[in-house]
Amino acid sequence: MTTFLIVGIVVLLIAIIVRIAKTSEMVSVVKGTKETMEENSKTFAYIFLGFMFVFFGGIAWSLMKYKSHFLPESASVHGVWIDNIFNLTLAVTGLVFVLTQVALFYFLFKYRQRKNAKAYYYPENHKLEMWWTIIPAIFMTVLVVTGLFYWYKITGPAPEDAMVIEVTGKQFNWIARYPGKDGVMGKRDYSLINDNNIIGMDWNDNAGKDDIIPTELHFVKGKPTKIIIRSRDVMHNFDLPHFRVKMDAVPGIPTTFWFTPKYTTEEMRKVTGNPKFNYELACAQICGQSHYAMKMAVKVETQEEFNAWIGGQQSYYTTVMPAAAPAPVAVDTTAKAESKKAGI
Amino acid sequence: MSASTHHHGHVDQESIYHDAVWHEHNSHEPANQHDHHDTFFSKYIFSMDHKMIAKQFLVSGIVWAVIGGLLSALFRIQLGYPDEHFAFLQTLLGHWAPDGKIDPQFYLALVTMHGTIMVFFVLTGGLSGTFSNFLIPLQIGARDMASPMLNMLSYWFFFLSSMVMLSSFFVASGPASAGWTVYPPLSALPEAVKGSGAGQSLWLISIAFFIISSLLGGINYITTILNLRTKGMSMARMPLTIWSFFITAILGLLSFPVLLSAALLLIFDRSIGTSFYLNEIYIGGRAILDQTGGSSILYQHLFWFLGHPEVYIVILPAMGIVSEVLSVNARKPIFGYKAMIGSLLAIGGLSFIVWAHHMFVSGMNPFVGSIFVVLTLIIAVPSAVKVFNWLATLWRGNIRFTPAMLFAIGFVSLFISGGLTGLFLGNSTIDIELTKTYFVVAHFHIVMGVAAFFGLFAGVYHWFPKMFGRHMNSTLAYVHFFVTFIGSYLIFWPMHYQGMAGLPRWYYNHNSYESFSHLGDLSKFISTVAVIVFICQVFFIINFFWSMYKGRKVTEANPWEATTLEWTTDEILPIHGNWAGDIPTVYRWPYDYSKDDREFIPQTEPAREGEHVV
Incomplete structure (x- = not known):
């Protein structure tokens, strides 16, 4: 019922405006269309001037109102650089x-x-045209130079001591992998992927x-962190908005x-003033339904907290092969490897 | 040169032209004066008259714009009211909106088709197709295109392409759903999203036809402009509309074939087991290929090699139209005519070497990225020059606020707003944060979506009298303008804020994230305004079709007091062949407004003694 009412009102409004428009056209023909145009020009001039004030006022008002909606202060070191260039460009x-x-x-x-x-x-x-070619060119140069200075810093090689984590995107979740105690991640091969081996680990x-x-x-x-980003089906994008990180998978x-993360989750809760704040990993590249x-939950903590957390994690191998006790497994895989070798 | 040689040269040029086009007519008798008996089919359907073909493109473009706009209204309802159910959605969309709520996969189809339709069918076919066709022969003083036959074929390939695209809405698995850029592997694998089944095949076939249409049109525009200019119409005397169509056609001719090859390889990957774009993919419970080594990044390079020039294919004609309309209605010459041509050429040239700025975070070598940063920000310079020149054109003018002028003014304002945000995105460092967010959506909608639409509207309101011999209703046009202008800012300005909040594009809803769930009020606001602005386009539709038949008749040949040749035709509504008598000779550039105490001096008026003409 309300739908019909709304449609009815909309149609009626449109009909009224069309009616008025046709009448005003007849009036303008009687007066002379050129004369009408001249008379109207003052009205338009004021409308545009009024629009300008409302436009700027609206921008200022909405910026104040929605500033708190924007991403908070960057939670990574390089993100601060990005924010600074953003602000420079904004200025x-x-x-x-x-x-x-x-x-x-x-x-x-x-000039109406x-x-x-x-x-x-x-x-x-x-002369004028030369100036307004040169001045924008100078501004562009400044923006390019500052931008690229940081671009190379951000995209340059990670420090030697960086913690390495691998993150694989798939429809529709992320799979993170940390090296175990040996600090080395095992080989993987996409052809080994199945329900019990979600990233194709080579056992x-x-x-x-x-x-x-x-x-x-x-x-x-405070620990430089290098993410190796992969996908096992379609394109995804590894998006950590609070860290100003995006990279295609x-x-x-x-x-x-x-x-390099700058604030722990706890600290970020203080920065944002939101006691329930949590970091999130999002996908930023269209990837299907x-x-x-x-998304994936993200937590930043101190080294001690991290050590405690990772110490409590089971290896993937033991989770997918719960029956396998450590010793026989080793024998098994050796045998398998040898037979495979022999096969080749 | 004496007057007689002038005249001689004129006849020669015309008779050569006529031999090619209207075999049996001499230069004084344009085409349909006698023996062509126009049937309904030859006049309205398989017409070879560039003006009729322009109208065909225009009406098709309007129909597509309504469809494309409707799709956006539908997905905006989902985005603004993600938790509500609307019975009418189920009525309209059937199983795509069970219980009145749009299905997530169909949401992606809506987004994909909205982009595809708007970019290709409306703002390329509808905009360039309409005005290149309508204005090129009329403004350069030719009787028709170099090849009216190719021109007709260009429209019919466009129509065929349209029908194939339309049919994809009716296949069981739905239309293409991988985004308008249809990146593989998503677009290559029906297992990844339903729309990558039959819908994606139809999409690719449709685009192939579209490319053929575009190439047939483009080669014709270029040839016509180079060869069929009337006596005196040197390149340096062409209106900026013609310059913009010329450069647009060249861009299309050089870039569309690359899209065709990209599409072809995608078709191979989809159907005959190749893997140009596919590598190490496990989906639907199996590894889909035995071989490895393809690269989906390759597709992105090929796609954006067209895709970036494409945004200039969309915006350059709008720039040309706006330059013309601003000059006519400010009653002043366009400021810096040569700089305007130079900047068009610079933008056109640079548009080929900036494509990878769409791919800064694709894993591309950072050094390569930095080259594209430099080139991208260079393109801002000629763009800035254009803006300053438009402003200088208004300075000390005597501005007439015709409906076309309002849209041209709106274009300038929008182009500034949308162009400036390009400086954020073109800078790879900032792009890390903003890419793939609503900031990008806001940027390109303002600078090439809405702005190009404003160019289209400016063109329609300005040349409608020449197209149909009638006026459109000004009051309706004014209502249309202000609702659309203010509405566009209200829709797209807040999207910048959503982007600065990190909200990614292509999200069916954003409530599942703590980080983005506070953006719901903005989404609701945007959606509400979008639906209102969409409904208000009815003022344009009513005005257009009603005025076509019942509008006030045009009584003066040159209602806007403009200088260009299309206003010099013998009939108010030009015949097939455009001028009943000789085609006019040109003696000056098209921008002699308010010169020497004259309101305007038509291009056909010879220089007075001692007068300096351009």
């Missing part, structure tokens, strides 16, 4: 935005059509047997991103 573009929009609406107001007025024949001015490689596949991502505050082509829900 430059904000200035240009205000100057050009004001010029536009002011000119409309000032007036009876017997004449436009000024002014086809070009090379012939003993380095993989202590690898951990937890359900949460844990980072250590491409099937068959591992990518990397390294960063549940793209919008492909």
Whole structure:
């Protein structure tokens, strides 16, 4: 019923506006269309000027209102650089935005059509054009140079002592892998993937047997962290908004991103003033039906907390092969490896 | 040169042209004066008259814009009201909206088809197809395109392409759902998303036809502009509309074939077991390929090699139209005509070497990324020059607020707003944060979506009298303008904020994340305004179709007091062949407004003694 009512009202409103429009056209024909246009020009000039004030006012108001909605202070070291360049760019573009929009609406107001007025024949001015080519070029150079300075720092090689974590995207969740006590991640091969081996671990490689596949991502505050990003089906994107990290997960082509977390989850709760704050890993590349829900919990903690957490994790090998006791397993895999070798 | 040689040259050029086009007519008798008996089919359907073909593109473009807009209204309902059920959605969409709630996969289909339709069918076919066709012969003083036949085929391939795309809505697995860029592997594997089944095949076939249409049109536009300009119409005297169509056509001709090859390889991967783009994929419970070594990044390079020029294919014609409309209605020459051409050329050239700025976080070598940063930010310079020149054109003008002028003004404002946010995204460092968020959605919708639409509207309101011999209703046009202009800002400005909050694109809803669930009020606001603005486009639709038949008749040949050749046709509504008598000769550039105490001086008026003409 309400639907019909709404549709009815909308149709009625449209019909009324159309009716008014046709009547006003008849009136303007009687008055002369050119004369009407001249008369209207003052109205439009004021409307545009009014629009300009409402526009700027609206921007200022909405910025104040929604500032708290934006991403909080960066939780990573490099994110602060990104935020700084963002702010620099915002200052430059904000200035240009205000100057050009004001010029536009002011000119409309000032140079509106007036009876017997004449436009000024002014086809070009090379000096002026040269200046407004050079000045933007200078601004661009500044933005490019600062941007690239940090771009190389961010995308440069990770420090030697960085903690390495592998994250694999699949429809529709992330699979994180930490090396076990040996600090080395075992080999994997996509052709070995099945329900009991979700990233295709090669169990012939003993380095993989202590690898951990937890359900949460844990980072250590102040510890450079290098993520090896992979996908096992379609493209995904490893997105840590609070850390200003994004990198595509491409099937068959591992990518990397390294960063240094700055605040533990606890500290970030203070920074944001939100006692329930949690970091999240999102997927930022369209990947199918549940793209919008492909998330993973992320926690940043101190080294001690991290050690305690990872110490309590079972290796993936033991979770998927619960029956296998450590000793016989080793024998088994050796035999398997040998038979495979023999096969080749 | 004496006057007689002038005249001689003129006849020669025309008769050569006529031999090619209207065999049996001499230069004084354009096509349909006698023996062509126009049937309904030859006049309205398989017409070879560039003006009729332009109208076909325009009406098709309007139909597609309504469909594309409707799709966005539907998915905006989902985004704004993610927890509510609407009975009418089920009525409209059937099993795609069970219980009145859009299915997540169909949501992706809606987004994908909205983008595809708007970019290709509306803002390429509808915009460039309409105005390149309508204005090129009329503004350069030609009787028709170099090949009216290819021109007709161009429309019919476009139509065929449209029908194939439309049919994809009716296949059981739904239309393509991998985003308008259809990145593989998502677009290659029906196991990944339903829309990558038959719907994606139809998408690829449709785009192949679209590319053929675009190439047939483009080669024709280029040839016509280069060869069929009337006497005196040197390249340096062409209106900026023609310059923009010319460069647009060149961009299309050089970049669309690359998209065709990208699509072809994707078709191979989908159907004959190749793996150009596929590598190490385990999906649907199995590894789908024995071989390894493909790269989905390859597809992105090929796609964006078209994809980036494509955004200029969309925006350059709008820039041309806006330049023309601003100049006519400010009653001033366009400021810095040569700089305007130079910047069009620079933007056109640079548009080929900035594509990888869409891929900064694809894992591409950071050094390669940095090259694309430099090139991308260079393109901002000619863009800035254009804005300053438009502003200088308004300065000390005598501005007439015609409906076309309002949309041209709106274009400038939007182009500034949307262009500036490009400086954030083009800078790879900031792009890490903002890419794939709503900030990008806001940026490209304002700068190439809404702005190009404004160029399209400016063009329609401005040339409608020449197209149909009638005026559109100004009051309706004004209502249409203000609702659309203010509404567009209200829709897309808050999206920047959502992007700055980190909200990724392509999300069916964002409530499952703690990080984004507070953005619901903005989404609801955006959706509400989007639906209102969409409904208000009815003011344009009613105005357009009603005025076509019942609008106030045009009584003066040149209602806007413009200088260009299309307003010099003998009939208000030009015949097939455009000028009943000789085609006009051009003696000056198209921007002599308010010169020497004259309101305007048509291009056909010879220079007075001692007058300096461009």
